[in-house]
Amino acid sequence: MMDKLSLYMQYPMVRYAFIVGILIALCSSLLGVTLVLKRFSFIGDGLSHVAFGAMAIAAVLNFTNETLIVLPVTIVSAILLLRTGANTKVKGDAAIAMISVGALAFGYLLMNIFSTSSNLTGDVCSTLFGSLSILTLTKSEVTLCIVLSIVVLIIFILFYNKIFSVTFDEDFAKATGSPVEGYNLLIAVVIAVIIVLAMNLVGSLLISALVIFPALSAMRLFKSFKSVTIFSAVLSVVCAFSGLLISVLAGTPTGSTIVAVDVLAFFVCCIGGLFKGAKG
Amino acid sequence: MSLIKVKDLSLGYDSKVVAKDLNFEVNMGDYLCIVGENGSGKSTLMKTLLGLRKPLGGSIEFGDGLKSTDIGYLPQQSIVQKDFPASVYEIVISGLCKGFSKSLFYSKRDKETVLSTLERLGISSLKHRCYRELSGGQQQRVLLARALCATEKIILLDEPVAGLDPVATKEMYDTIQDLNKDGVTVIMISHDIAAAVKYATNILHMGDDNVFSTKEEYLNSELGRNFSES
Ligand SMILES: Nc1ncnc2c1ncn2[C@@H]1O[C@H](COP(=O)(O)OP(=O)(O)O)[C@@H](O)[C@H]1O
Ligand SMILES: [Mg+2]
Numbered sequence: 001m002m003d004k005l006s007l008y009m010q011y012p013m014v015r016y017a018f019i020v021g022i023l024i025a026l027c028s029s030l031l032g033v034t035l036v037l038k039r040f041s042f043i044g045d046g047l048s049h050v051a052f053g054a055m056a057i058a059a060v061l062n063f064t065n066e067t068l069i070v071l072p073v074t075i076v077s078a079i080l081l082l083r084t085g086a087n088t089k090v091k092g093d094a095a096i097a098m099i100s101v102g103a104l105a106f107g108y109l110l111m112n113i114f115s116t117s118s119n120l121t122g123d124v125c126s127t128l129f130g131s132l133s134i135l136t137l138t139k140s141e142v143t144l145c146i147v148l149s150i151v152v153l154i155i156f157i158l159f160y161n162k163i164f165s166v167t168f169d170e171d172f173a174k175a176t177g178s179p180v181e182g183y184n185l186l187i188a189v190v191i192a193v194i195i196v197l198a199m200n201l202v203g204s205l206l207i208s209a210l211v212i213f214p215a216l217s218a219m220r221l222f223k224s225f226k227s228v229t230i231f232s233a234v235l236s237v238v239c240a241f242s243g244l245l246i247s248v249l250a251g252t253p254t255g256s257t258i259v260a261v262d263v264l265a266f267f268v269c270c271i272g273g274l275f276k277g278a279k280g
Numbered sequence: 281m282s283l284i285k286v287k288d289l290s291l292g293y294d295s296k297v298v299a300k301d302l303n304f305e306v307n308m309g310d311y312l313c314i315v316g317e318n319g320s321g322k323s324t325l326m327k328t329l330l331g332l333r334k335p336l337g338g339s340i341e342f343g344d345g346l347k348s349t350d351i352g353y354l355p356q357q358s359i360v361q362k363d364f365p366a367s368v369y370e371i372v373i374s375g376l377c378k379g380f381s382k383s384l385f386y387s388k389r390d391k392e393t394v395l396s397t398l399e400r401l402g403i404s405s406l407k408h409r410c411y412r413e414l415s416g417g418q419q420q421r422v423l424l425a426r427a428l429c430a431t432e433k434i435i436l437l438d439e440p441v442a443g444l445d446p447v448a449t450k451e452m453y454d455t456i457q458d459l460n461k462d463g464v465t466v467i468m469i470s471h472d473i474a475a476a477v478k479y480a481t482n483i484l485h486m487g488d489d490n491v492f493s494t495k496e497e498y499l500n501s502e503l504g505r506n507f508s509e510s
Pocket of ligand 1: 293298316317318319320321322323324325
């Protein structure tokens with residue numbers, strides 16, 4: 001088995017896949033806590049569907065680097081969703097549902113009508129659940145992924161304290177003069193970037209899992225924001241790495257394998273949490 | 281000039297008026313208690329003072345060098361915070377996370393401010409504890425510490441003793457009184473008329489009529505007598 005792995009590792013594409021996979025997993029776990037606690041999970045879900053629609057358009061237009069279309073569309077949608085969501089809660093949720101389902105339907109329709117590919121179901125499937133392996137990423141996509149991940153990481157570290165205060169108590173932050181709207185916008189844009197990134201790794205339907213599971217797992221075991229954030233980052237990276245390893249060795253689809261490992265880790269953390277709770 | 285001067289203020293949501301014709305002022309060192317029935321708009325008034333909501337009419341003026349963002353506040357407990365993974369230290373230091381003028385990271389002085397504030401409220405031992413596992417009284421103290429980190433000038437407290445047992449309630453009132461004696465201006469919303477009368481210097485009664493008076497005037501008024509007897 002090690003032989004097989006070291007053989008694979010000689011290919012640059014395999015190494016890229018691991019680097020990209022780990023970076024994406026790291027980024028996507030960072031805002032998990034914020035997403036869960038700010039009730040932004042809905043937005044995350046809606047955005048991933050929008051990203052799917054944009055992806056379909058990019059595919060129909062035969063773009064070589066699809067991310068260049070998908071990213072701006074997703075960012076704009078994130079900002080729009082945030083705007084409507086901020087005013088009235090119910091309407092916000094309905095808007096998200098409308099946009100996300102609409103994007104799904106249009107995306108599929110577009111792909112169906114215009115696609116020249118002989119393997120349409122395969123194309124749709126890989127956009128929804130991630131490509132069979134992320135080895136198919138082109139060099140420019142890999143570069144873009146790495147650059148975006150690093151930008152997300154830097155923003156997160158710089159604004160860590162602000163993100164905490166806005167997530168914990170938006171009203172207090174606003175009352176004491178923080179530009180809360182600006183930070184919410186920043187968070188929405190970063191979420192959009194993460195979603196587009198994660199789409200490469202696990203496909204649009206599984207993105208929420210990648211973003212939310214590590215945070216939920218960490219919240220079972222840890223009690224401070226810092227420790228939860230660090231643990232979910234570590235856990236996400238470990239899960240992505242093991243998932244990639246398994247998928248390369250066993251030939252399983254990358255996205256679902258990684259998410260399956262994340263789910264497994266969540267159950268382990270639940271059990272761990274119960275023990276910790278029982279001990280006091 | 282007074283710290284806060286409120287003139288003909290009316291409050292509400294969209295166009296639904298919750299309270300109107302509010303007139304009062306708060307001076308340095310005052311202890312203002314806002315009393316009134318549920319739904320009379322006390323929390324709404326607090327949010328308007330903090331700039332979280334726009335007034336429907338009238339004006340709020342800040343004077344004596346007070347800026348609207350110089351107000352620390354203790355919110356009525358919200359649900360989101362209840363299962364938030366955060367340590368006491370993280371929450372209290374977030375009080376220092378203000379505006380753009382502050383740098384992105386906390387300084388050594390910020391950390392010292394937090395430690396001395398925890399000391400002042402007698403919760404140093406809770407520093408590394410998880411917020412959601414604390415008792416109601418301890419949680420309120422943590423939020424009070426955060427408010428004090430945000431400002432030393434004036435704090436707004438929205439029902440700070442709601443849900444506390446009698447002992448914790450007494451301790452909380454004593455702490456607030458100590459702060460007021462140290463020169464912190466206090467505005468407190470309360471259901472508890474007895475406490476309002478005991479600790480406050482001024483009372484704003486919200487309801488069908490909004491009456492602003494000193495404690496003595498309030499006690500002698502018909503309204504005060506009715507309220508304290510019932
Ligand atoms: N977000 C809101 N939107 C619309 N109406 C609200 C909102 N919050 C409170 N209200 C209404 O405003 C009135 C005053 O509420 P509030 O200020 O919380 O009263 P109090 O704190 O004195 O109990 C109530 O009738 C309440 O139903
Ligand atoms: Mg209230």
